[in-house]
Amino acid sequence: MNHSDQALTPNGFLKTLRILHLALVTGVSVFLIFVYTQNTEWILNLSDTNDIFFFIVPAFAIFGVYFGTFLYKKQLTSLVNKDNLREKLVGFQTASIIKYATIEAPALLGILASFLNGNVFYILISSVLLVYLFFQKPTKDKIEMDLNLKGKLKSQFGKGDEVIE
Numbered sequence: 001m002n003h004s005d006q007a008l009t010p011n012g013f014l015k016t017l018r019i020l021h022l023a024l025v026t027g028v029s030v031f032l033i034f035v036y037t038q039n040t041e042w043i044l045n046l047s048d049t050n051d052i053f054f055f056i057v058p059a060f061a062i063f064g065v066y067f068g069t070f071l072y073k074k075q076l077t078s079l080v081n082k083d084n085l086r087e088k089l090v091g092f093q094t095a096s097i098i099k100y101a102t103i104e105a106p107a108l109l110g111i112l113a114s115f116l117n118g119n120v121f122y123i124l125i126s127s128v129l130l131v132y133l134f135f136q137k138p139t140k141d142k143i144e145m146d147l148n149l150k151g152k153l154k155s156q157f158g159k160g161d162e163v164i165e
Helices: 010-038 053-079 087-116 120-134 138-145 151-158
Strands: none
Touching: 010 087, 010 120, 010 138, 010 151, 053 087, 053 120, 087 120, 087 138, 087 151, 138 151
């Protein structure tokens, strides 16, 4: 059975996307806590310019957030003229996964950098990214707004357990 033949309901779509989001947030959180508890002598060093991570982690974090937002908006723009709710939701899911990944990757890099050199600076950056990722949680209202659902499509999306054709 191919993907387009599977039964898709608005509630099922939202549940799947929320589980994916929660899994990413949980994974980063567990890794952060694990790494943080492994070191007993954390330092906050904001002057070690010989540490390659000192430049890479913040740059990658900023790039990830902005590039993810850019790709997310670009993907949503390509969905504006579609009049099929299924296509819009699949496109939204793709855009969301890309956005989540571009936040998660620099957070994981920051955690790894802190594990390697004991500088809590990278944990702080990763924590900010984790909070930002947490607030990207998909909601029904956010999906309706971001996809600009109106009229028939909004009504169809509002019918939670009805299969989307």
